[in-house]
Amino acid sequence: MTKQQTQNKAFIVFVLLAILHLQSTLSSVDHSTYHVNKIGHYSWELLFDIDNRENSGTVTQQFEMTYYANCSYYNLKNEIKTTSLAISTGLKIGALFKIVSIGMKGQIDSRVRSMYEHLSEIRSEMKIERTKTETYEIGPYSRLKIYRLVFNGPGIDYLTSTVSTTPHHMKDVQIHYALKLVPFLHYIDVVYTSDSVGRPSNIIREVNGKNPDINGGYRGSYVWLIPIWTTRLEDAASGIQIVIQDKENENYKDLAQGARGAYRYIKIHTNYYATDVITEIGLYRTSQENDDPCNGGRWQFKTEDINSKRGGDYLYLVWNKSSI
Numbered sequence: 001m002t003k004q005q006t007q008n009k010a011f012i013v014f015v016l017l018a019i020l021h022l023q024s025t026l027s028s029v030d031h032s033t034y035h036v037n038k039i040g041h042y043s044w045e046l047l048f049d050i051d052n053r054e055n056s057g058t059v060t061q062q063f064e065m066t067y068y069a070n071c072s073y074y075n076l077k078n079e080i081k082t083t084s085l086a087i088s089t090g091l092k093i094g095a096l097f098k099i100v101s102i103g104m105k106g107q108i109d110s111r112v113r114s115m116y117e118h119l120s121e122i123r124s125e126m127k128i129e130r131t132k133t134e135t136y137e138i139g140p141y142s143r144l145k146i147y148r149l150v151f152n153g154p155g156i157d158y159l160t161s162t163v164s165t166t167p168h169h170m171k172d173v174q175i176h177y178a179l180k181l182v183p184f185l186h187y188i189d190v191v192y193t194s195d196s197v198g199r200p201s202n203i204i205r206e207v208n209g210k211n212p213d214i215n216g217g218y219r220g221s222y223v224w225l226i227p228i229w230t231t232r233l234e235d236a237a238s239g240i241q242i243v244i245q246d247k248e249n250e251n252y253k254d255l256a257q258g259a260r261g262a263y264r265y266i267k268i269h270t271n272y273y274a275t276d277v278i279t280e281i282g283l284y285r286t287s288q289e290n291d292d293p294c295n296g297g298r299w300q301f302k303t304e305d306i307n308s309k310r311g312g313d314y315l316y317l318v319w320n321k322s323s324i
């Protein structure tokens with residue numbers, strides 16, 4: 001109920017300190033920090049009403065009050081994503097970002113402050129629920145109305161333990177978010193060197209620190225994979241495939257260059273309607289056939305064995321996705 005009201009009334013102010021330059025070069029990743037302000041509201045809700053006006057005696061009433069908060073990093077990000085960020089930066093909805101810091105201005109409950117700080121650290125959901133017992137005395141021929149303070153802000157709905165008999169206006173709170181875009185995979189480039197020392201620094205590494213040279217263990221060039229990242233949704237890769245064939249295709253770079261046997265290529269898939277993007281990638285090398293990198297939830301996806309039918313280690317590209 002209260003959340004709906006907040007959304008309806010939401011008055012969004014944004015300050016854009018960083019101006020986005022969407023560069024046409026695909027390899028460029030936007031490292032700017034975005035600044036977005038949103039509003040949190042306080043309101044009072046009637047907690048109880050004890051009518052003792054017909055009574056000449058004093059009534060003592062004890063009651064248990066539950067105060068609780070729902071805090072959701074997911075909801076918080078959604079509120080930011082569907083409103084101010086998209087509008088202020090001209091970014092497509094679908095930009096993937098993380099909140100790097102949260103600041104607050106105005107008279108704000110220290111609990112709300114720490115909830116926001118905690119949310120930006122844990123980046124997930126949390127619920128807080130506590131009860132306390134209060135005793136009230138209502139004098140003869142009188143009536144007592146007790147109101148409770150409620151906070152509704154992006155990602156946080158909080159029924160506080162602050163009570164009052166005289167609800168007074170509370171100013172809105174300004175909440176400031178600093179955001180950074182999270183890059184996702186666009187493409188994988190293949191680079192050859194004639195020795196191991198010459199390898200580029202930004203290669204895709206073997207996740208357990210083993211040899212990341214694709215041709216490792218075979219003859220031929222040293223072969224390295226370079227991930228090309230983007231923050232533009234339309235450039236996002238949605239899947240990775242290894243194609244092994246006897247016929248050469250000059251549109252692709254051979255992962256087995258100089259080695260005997262089949263041609264091995266990486267094919268990147270794109271899907272315009274994808275709702276998730278590749279945010280983590282690695283190589284997985286193992287000597288065991290049944291050592292599956294996706295076992296035990298270590299990695300969400302893998303290619304077929306890059307070294308299939310050439311003996312030696314099993315080698316996979318592995319990746320994780322994030323929803324946009």
Ligand SMILES: *[C@@H]1O[C@H](CO)[C@@H](O)[C@H](O)[C@H]1NC(C)=O
Pocket residue numbers: 068069070157158159
């Ligand atoms: C928190 O969420 C629960 C359902 O998960 C709901 O019943 C409750 O009213 C929510 N509390 C607040 C303060 O919004």
Ligand SMILES: *[C@@H]1O[C@H](CO)[C@@H](O)[C@H](O)[C@H]1NC(C)=O
Pocket residue numbers: 280297298299300319320
């Ligand atoms: C990949 O995803 C799995 C399952 O969600 C997770 O356990 C693992 O930590 C992730 N790995 C990386 C490098 O993000």
